[in-house]
Amino acid sequence: MGKLDGRVVIITGAARGQGEQEARLFAAEGAKVVVADVLDDQGEAVAKEIGNALYVHLDVSKEEEWGAAVAAAKAAFGKVDGLVNNAGILRFNELVSTPLDEFMQIVNVNQVGAFLGIKNVAPEIAEAGGGSIVNTASYTGVTGMAYVGAYAATKHAIVGLTKVAALELAARNIRVNAVCPGAIDTAMSNPAQLDPNANTEESAAALDGLYRKLVPLGRVGRPEEVARLALFLTAQEDSAYITGQPFVIDGGWLAGVSVL
Ligand SMILES: NC(=O)c1ccc[n+]([C@@H]2O[C@H](COP(=O)([O-])OP(=O)(O)OC[C@H]3O[C@@H](n4cnc5c(N)ncnc54)[C@H](O)[C@@H]3O)[C@@H](O)[C@H]2O)c1
Numbered sequence: 001m002g003k004l005d006g007r008v009v010i011i012t013g014a015a016r017g018q019g020e021q022e023a024r025l026f027a028a029e030g031a032k033v034v035v036a037d038v039l040d041d042q043g044e045a046v047a048k049e050i051g052n053a054l055y056v057h058l059d060v061s062k063e064e065e066w067g068a069a070v071a072a073a074k075a076a077f078g079k080v081d082g083l084v085n086n087a088g089i090l091r092f093n094e095l096v097s098t099p100l101d102e103f104m105q106i107v108n109v110n111q112v113g114a115f116l117g118i119k120n121v122a123p124e125i126a127e128a129g130g131g132s133i134v135n136t137a138s139y140t141g142v143t144g145m146a147y148v149g150a151y152a153a154t155k156h157a158i159v160g161l162t163k164v165a166a167l168e169l170a171a172r173n174i175r176v177n178a179v180c181p182g183a184i185d186t187a188m189s190n191p192a193q194l195d196p197n198a199n200t201e202e203s204a205a206a207l208d209g210l211y212r213k214l215v216p217l218g219r220v221g222r223p224e225e226v227a228r229l230a231l232f233l234t235a236q237e238d239s240a241y242i243t244g245q246p247f248v249i250d251g252g253w254l255a256g257v258s259v260l
Pocket residue numbers: 012013014015016017018019036037038039058059060061086087088089090109136137138139180181182183184185186187188189223
């Protein structure tokens with residue numbers, strides 16, 4: 001028996017990275033998964049490989065696309081009772097050099113996207129009798145980091161949204177929590193993954209080297225590890241009494257100052 005038997009979960013940004021691993025793990029645990037992304041070819045391929053999954057094109061910053069995605073999910077699987085707001089983008093810039101357009105682009109995808117997900121999917125989850133929402137914040141949602149000001153602002157906002165949504169949706173039997181990953185080995189933190197000629201094992205080893213000193217557990221995180229946390233927060237029997245909380249998954253990075 002799977003932990004998500006009978007559940008229908010929309011996962012945004014599921015064409016690659018953490019979202020892809022969440023889609024694969026959730027399906028392995030019995031869920032019907034709606035793989036949502038703007039990378040259509042990759043998303044289609046992931047859904048096809050999983051089987052019993054549906055790909056939908058969804059730019060999370062566009063409200064009308066949320067309506068269409070929810071309708072497609074219901075047409076395919078009859079209901080929606082889970083959401084993982086995972087889609088996100090990162091840009092590096094000093095605050096004083098950040099163009100307003102760049103700041104707003106990050107807000108629109110990361111912050112507005114999570115808001116629209118809650119707004120459009122929560123009523124469906126309520127209609128299905130209850131369920132869960134997992135938002136993807138970051139360790140920069142609970143502390144600062146130089147040169148990612150716009151990103152960190154949106155991730156702090158996601159933690160706030162998570163708490164308010166948990167308060168407002170508890171009576172409708174919907175739990176809302178957030179994952180706050182540290183450094184995870186995906187295309188976002190390791191763009192070499194996008195280069196077909198790159199040796200990804202080598203680049204992962206380079207990342208591990210970088211984080212060996214910074215992170216107490218001595219390595220970069222794996223997207224599968226974040227997927228396991230998202231599964232825990234989605235599975236009713238594992239996290240039935242947990243709502244409104246950010247969960248840091250960072251190999252101990254935020255625990256304190258490491259002695260090198
Ligand atoms: N990798 C890390 O170190 C790290 C750390 C903390 C938090 N996060 C967060 O985890 C989440 C997943 O990131 P990842 O590491 O897997 O990176 P990734 O870049 O591999 O995946 C992000 C996915 O989101 C999709 N996406 C981007 N804009 C979108 C939009 N407008 N609508 C729909 N989909 C969109 C991308 O196409 C991609 O498939 C993000 O929210 C990110 O901010 C990542």
